[in-house]
Amino acid sequence: MNIPMLDLKRQYQYMKSDIDTAIKNCLEHQLWIMGPEVKQLEEKIREFLEVKNCAGCCSGTEAIVLALRAFAIKSGSEFFSSEDEIITTPFTFTATADAIVRSGATPIFIDIDPVSFNINPDAILKYLKCGSANKAKGIIPVHLYGTPCDMEAIGEIAKKYNLFILEDVAQAFGGKWKNKMLGSIGNAGAFSFFPSKNLGCFGDGGMVSTNDDEIAEITTSLIKHGGKDKYNVQHIGYNARLDTIQASILLAKFKYVEEFNNRRIKIAKRYNEGLSEIEEIQPPSIVEGAVFHQYTIRIKNGRRNELQTFLKQRSIATMVYYPFCLHQMQVFENRAKVPEPLVEAEKASKEVLSLPIEPLMTIEEQDYVIETIKEFFEKR
Ligand SMILES: Cc1ncc(COP(=O)(O)O)c(C=O)c1O
Structure with missing residues (x-):
């Protein structure tokens, strides 16, 4: 058996007629830039999230930059200044903090919760209480692996310190926090439609x-x-449109997103059951509203890399999200602040392993993954 992290070919076969029809329609109408599918998708997702506005754009990264620039412009400047602080997690994809830098502000890295792997609200509060509150402008909570952040605690902090919240929902399309859709709770949400995401297109795409x-x-x-009128603009803008063809593919795939998220949750529960007796493994907690973009275990005995190699030898793909924390990267060396040691984030980067979570995985494939992991821990 060969088990990839995700099987986009299998997914395409499952949705083939919908996707082929969508692409064919684009070929017929030839409205490649801001064609009707872009508005249709924005409206569909707007209704799904129960928000007032959705704007398609060219990637999840740009969605974060765009939203941050919008917060800066709303507050009276084109860009933030490096004095302006935006609080986020060091345990995320580079884009989250890179976007902060590109908006002009300084990322403040705050440690994560060891169970959810998401930013720890108590640690945010501790930082703000130390007198830096006047410089902090906003918080970007990242719903990592599709697990919702504690939006209640983060919301209270934001209110108290007058901070905006930009949810990074790149990994959590369709996820919820207490029955509210992720991306509808903060002041804005940034989504990615990268092909591997829970709702992914056939290239790059994003949404605010x-x-x-x-x-x-x-x-x-x-x-x-940067303008209402393309030929007379007010702001330093971007060419960051969502392609019509990507919107058409997303519209076709949207039909399946809840089914696929439910399949992911089911696989996660099955993995949790199957792996529950292995002492060295900390399985993810099945939180209400989580949509398992990744199914990520923690290996407690320092043998994460060994397990990964063993699984690779048995043709099971795995990934480490993320082998480095953002504060350890050169790009953020003089561009970000680390108020407290990021102990939990660093520990997580050494211990996490994401297992295949293809929504169309068969029971046999899931069992093969579980049994092979058991074999590794039984034999050694
Ligand atoms: C947490 C997080 N934020 C932002 C992004 C950026 O999205 P994109 O790849 O669409 O630019 C990603 C995508 O990988 C992500 O996982």
Whole structure:
């Protein structure tokens, strides 16, 4: 058996007629830039998230940059200044903090919770209480692996210190926090439609969601060079549009997103059951609203890399998300602040391993993964 992390070919076969029809329609109408599918997708996702505004854009990374720029512009400047601080997790994809730097601000890395792997609200509070509150402008909680952050605690902190919240929902399309859709809780949400995401297109794509009409209006203008009128612009904008063809594919795949998220949750529960007796493994907790973009275990005895090699030899793909924390990367060396040692994030980067979680995985394939992991720990 050969088990990839994800099997996009299998998914395509499952949805083939919907996707082929969508692409064929684009070929017929030839409206490649801001064609009707872009608006249709924005409207569909807007309804799904129960938000006032959604704007499609060219990637999840740009969605974060666009939203941050919109917050800066709303507060009166084109860009943030390096004095302006934005709080986030060091245990995420580079793009989260890279976008902060690109918006002009300074990322403040705050440690994670060892169980959820998400930013620890108590640690945020501790930082803000130390007198830096006047410099902090916002928080970017990342719903890592599809697990919702504690939006109640983060919301209270944001309110107390007058901070905006930009949810990084790149890994959590369709996820919820207490019955509220992720991306609808903060002041804005940034989504990625990278092919491997829970809702992914056939290239790059992203979206900004918000209930704030002003943020929506600015974001929409920034996507198209920074003006309402393309030939007379107000802001330093981008060419960050979502391609019509990607929107059409996303519309076709949207039909399946809840089914696929449920399949992911089912696989996660099955893995948890199957792996429950292995002492060296800390399985993820099955939190309500989580959509398991990744199924990530922690290996407690320092044998993570050994297990990964063993699984590879048995043709089971795995990934380490992430082998380095952001504060350990050269790019953030003089561009970010680390107020407290990031002990939990560093520990996680050495212990986590994400297992295949292809929504269309068969029971036999899931069992093969479970049995092979058991074999590794029994034999040695
Ligand atoms: C947490 C997180 N934020 C942001 C991004 C950036 O999204 P994109 O790859 O669409 O630019 C990703 C994508 O990998 C991500 O996982």
